[in-house]
Amino acid sequence: MALTGLFLITFLIVHAGVNSSIFLNDGGKTFNSIAHFMSHNWILRFIEIGLFAALIVHIIQGLILWKQNRQARPVAYHINKSNMNSTWYSRSMGILGTLLLLFLILHISHFFVGTKVALYGGDQPHNLYEEMKLVFGEWYIVAVYMAGLVALFWHLFHGFQSAFQTFGLNHKRYTPIIKAAGAGYSVIICILFALMPLAFYFGWIS
Ligand code: HEM
Numbered sequence: 001m002a003l004t005g006l007f008l009i010t011f012l013i014v015h016a017g018v019n020s021s022i023f024l025n026d027g028g029k030t031f032n033s034i035a036h037f038m039s040h041n042w043i044l045r046f047i048e049i050g051l052f053a054a055l056i057v058h059i060i061q062g063l064i065l066w067k068q069n070r071q072a073r074p075v076a077y078h079i080n081k082s083n084m085n086s087t088w089y090s091r092s093m094g095i096l097g098t099l100l101l102l103f104l105i106l107h108i109s110h111f112f113v114g115t116k117v118a119l120y121g122g123d124q125p126h127n128l129y130e131e132m133k134l135v136f137g138e139w140y141i142v143a144v145y146m147a148g149l150v151a152l153f154w155h156l157f158h159g160f161q162s163a164f165q166t167f168g169l170n171h172k173r174y175t176p177i178i179k180a181a182g183a184g185y186s187v188i189i190c191i192l193f194a195l196m197p198l199a200f201y202f203g204w205i206s
Helices: 002-024 029-040 042-072 093-110 112-120 128-135 139-166 174-201
Strands: none
Touching: 002 029, 002 042, 002 139, 002 174, 029 042, 029 128, 042 093, 093 112, 093 139, 128 174, 139 174
8 A cells, every 4th residue: 555655646746736827827728738638648648557556456455444344343442532542644544445436436537538539539639728627617526626735735734644654654854754754745735736726716817
């Protein structure tokens, strides 16, 4: 889970970085040309297969882990003061991940499917920027994205440092640094993503 998680964490840096080109406010010129390059580069297309494979493996491993945890303690503790030794979000990784999956199904149906149909259907170059403008013109879609990003924030906030712990990196000096890096990463990535639908909806970019 840690390995696929770190791969997905890296993907989000690239995804947020590339999408941030919309803030140049150049009518999507830069963003569309990067998107065009990425969708026509066969090395990136190959990595994309790895991305979806990692996502599926991450979900399957999560389900297995959840099942193993339940089997390890079929009878619940009589007294369970779980909030004394763990955080609510570390205990809620399964539900946060499920919310994220629902968000992703919606997200992929919004952007990925249309782009690929245009790519392989021989249409005109797909204007992904205009498509984003259209999608984020609806308040309820913007609201769903904000909810999805709240789930993403807590999932990353715990997942980032948990991945390093899984690799055995639990050290008096380094663990606080990893936790701080994870917190910084989660805040920056989620704020960047949240600004994208908001910028279109409120007309900060056109
Ligand atoms: C809220 C801000 C976001 C915006 C504006 C956005 C925009 C986009 C766009 C335009 C695409 C299509 C790219 C293409 O097909 O060339 C895409 C694909 C994708 N997005 Fe996002 N995204 C956002 C957040 C997220 C988040 C939070 C995740 C994951 C948790 C995510 C995961 C993905 C995945 C897995 C794909 C398919 C990757 C691919 O094209 O190979 N996105 N996104």
